[in-house]
Amino acid sequence: MRTILARWRMMKACMLAALPVLCAALLSPAAHAGEAGADPESAEPAYKIDVSWPRAIPNNWLIGDVSSVSVDRHDHIWILHRPERLSPRDTQAGASPPTAKCCIAAPPVIEFDAEGNMLRAWGGPDQVEDWFDTPHGIFVDDEDNVWLVGAGPKDGLLLKFSSDGELLLRIGQKGAFLAADDPAMLGKPSDIHVDTARREVFVSDGYRNQRVIVYDADSGAFKRQWTAFGRTVNPGHFNVRDEDDLADDVEHGQHVDPLEKFSIVHCVAMIDGEIHVCDRTNSRVQIFTPDGKYLREIFFNRELGGLTGSTWDVAARPGHPDQMLVLDGSNSEIAVLDRHSGEVIASYLSKGHFIGQMHWPHQLAADRHGRLYIAEVSYSGRIQRFVPNMADDTVPEASLTATYIPKEDIDRVNSASPGGDRNIRVVDIGHENFALGVVHRGRTVDGVQLDRMQRSSAPAPACGRTGAASADGGRKGGIIHDGQTEAYYILSGGGTMFTDGYLTNGRHLELAELNGPTCIGTAHDSMVRAVKPGDVVIVPAGVVHGWVDVPDHVDYLSFRPSPDLLTAGWVNPALAGNP
Numbered sequence: 001m002r003t004i005l006a007r008w009r010m011m012k013a014c015m016l017a018a019l020p021v022l023c024a025a026l027l028s029p030a031a032h033a034g035e036a037g038a039d040p041e042s043a044e045p046a047y048k049i050d051v052s053w054p055r056a057i058p059n060n061w062l063i064g065d066v067s068s069v070s071v072d073r074h075d076h077i078w079i080l081h082r083p084e085r086l087s088p089r090d091t092q093a094g095a096s097p098p099t100a101k102c103c104i105a106a107p108p109v110i111e112f113d114a115e116g117n118m119l120r121a122w123g124g125p126d127q128v129e130d131w132f133d134t135p136h137g138i139f140v141d142d143e144d145n146v147w148l149v150g151a152g153p154k155d156g157l158l159l160k161f162s163s164d165g166e167l168l169l170r171i172g173q174k175g176a177f178l179a180a181d182d183p184a185m186l187g188k189p190s191d192i193h194v195d196t197a198r199r200e201v202f203v204s205d206g207y208r209n210q211r212v213i214v215y216d217a218d219s220g221a222f223k224r225q226w227t228a229f230g231r232t233v234n235p236g237h238f239n240v241r242d243e244d245d246l247a248d249d250v251e252h253g254q255h256v257d258p259l260e261k262f263s264i265v266h267c268v269a270m271i272d273g274e275i276h277v278c279d280r281t282n283s284r285v286q287i288f289t290p291d292g293k294y295l296r297e298i299f300f301n302r303e304l305g306g307l308t309g310s311t312w313d314v315a316a317r318p319g320h321p322d323q324m325l326v327l328d329g330s331n332s333e334i335a336v337l338d339r340h341s342g343e344v345i346a347s348y349l350s351k352g353h354f355i356g357q358m359h360w361p362h363q364l365a366a367d368r369h370g371r372l373y374i375a376e377v378s379y380s381g382r383i384q385r386f387v388p389n390m391a392d393d394t395v396p397e398a399s400l401t402a403t404y405i406p407k408e409d410i411d412r413v414n415s416a417s418p419g420g421d422r423n424i425r426v427v428d429i430g431h432e433n434f435a436l437g438v439v440h441r442g443r444t445v446d447g448v449q450l451d452r453m454q455r456s457s458a459p460a461p462a463c464g465r466t467g468a469a470s471a472d473g474g475r476k477g478g479i480i481h482d483g484q485t486e487a488y489y490i491l492s493g494g495g496t497m498f499t500d501g502y503l504t505n506g507r508h509l510e511l512a513e514l515n516g517p518t519c520i521g522t523a524h525d526s527m528v529r530a531v532k533p534g535d536v537v538i539v540p541a542g543v544v545h546g547w548v549d550v551p552d553h554v555d556y557l558s559f560r561p562s563p564d565l566l567t568a569g570w571v572n573p574a575l576a577g578n579p
Contacts, residue, residue: 046336047334048356048386049387050385050386051355054118055118060101062091062103062104063081064105065379066381066382068362068363069138069365069373071367074425075114075367077365077383080108080136081106082377107123108124108135109146111163114569123148123165130174135148135150136191137149137190139194142404145161145168146163150189151188151190154175158170158171158172172185180211180237180238181235182235187205188206188207189206190206190207193268193270195270196217198290199216199217201214201215204266204268205265206264208239209238210227212265212268212288213225224291226288226292229294237261239263258281263281264309265277265280266309267363271314271316274287274295275289280311281308281309282311283309284298284299284300285297285326300328300337309330311326311327312362313326314326315366318368319370320392323336327361331349332351332352332357332358332361333347334347334361335347348386359378360378363375368428403425405424405436410438421514424571424572426569426571428569432562433562433568434560435558435560437558437560438556438558446476446549463506463508463521466504475526475546478503478520478523480545481517484518486515487538488559489536490556493552494533495530496528496530496547497548498528501525502523502544503519507519516562523546528548
């Protein structure tokens, strides 16, 4: 009892002092649980809590049970939570009229950036017809579509949304369940994986049905389904008990070996081209080809999963294609397994409510840096980030993924802030970051853009030469980016550019989200050249450039490799949902 009281006093002192790093050190499992989360080979925790993530959620919002988490191609983190699990005492500010200062239930779908800032939130019964009784699974595909499923008493739907929350596709229906093999309705589905290359969406279905089912990701048309060992789905095989109890293993009065069937099909994930399926109550992962051919199975904590089983979710371990991450919600354990032998390579086990512990961890996701995001249920109301702490935790550059920027994204940025210079995205490409910008310049005469609104600005430090200028008088609007190289691709319009030479009478600006430190002044001894659509201009860092004349307009893409100036993961607010 004294230990418990001492720990409570320590946690209270940490919270009052607002020292998260110290709190993490004092309250971490490694400090108080006998290295319960340790890698047995190194006696060091396989993962460590990142107390800096996420940051506080705005708008006086509160989240309920976080049932699911997904990391998108931009390393943004999406969660699906259950506002209905919040107590009325916790959401009194949302009453009409408010009966307390705190708090309001947050919308169920929330997007965070890699730094933990909330970017946008949407969803719920007020926005979506037939919203889920129990929100359960979220997946964001490589085209930024958001897929959701629910596992409530009447949830038989798979919904596809745009990243802004516009409903794009509805598969299945809500209501009384159909036969376990009926493609027209799911049965309390749990998880989703979208293979964009195949244009297919895989669903683990689920708490009632005992199958994996595949639909066309564009039309929603049914394609195929299978159950344990790749067998044909039996329409009469379905779970009839509550989600946290054993599945019924007696059919027609005959005992059925539970390992011959799926129990609760709790996850589906593609790792290195293979489909991994969590058979939760049976404490195993079965692995298939995308067409449903059975390959192998791996058990984890087979005799120690209790009534709820031990294989709740799986994910790829970035940079290690022969390994997978397995989440055991019963034991609050994250394990790194060999995908072929099932050997446990490392493990982090720590059950509890304190920082760095887990209470009914339900699903997990990993970003490209190997950081884990753990969603917790059973009135935990939180999402935590863990960073890898193993000897081989360096993620090689091969784990990086391609980034697609569709024309629609460029058009959205243009529409949201027409005119001027705007970055669209900043991407981590391994050895440096890389930005794509879009620039619009209106009619320009002698270096002055006529339709550009003049804005007052605070005094800026001087830059450029201070001695005598050349006899030509110079050209207005000359620019030098101290450390940022650019390459222009002219899309439309055209005009006359000047490059090279030097600047005088410049002002030094910090363009943090565009090109870093920049000097703007009068250019001298420059070369002049006309440019037209299809032309490419490469401007190294430190080189003067600008526009002499633009008869009507010029629009161009700007490609910007950036070693340390621009922040990876930055997304234009028009795409990220910021005001």
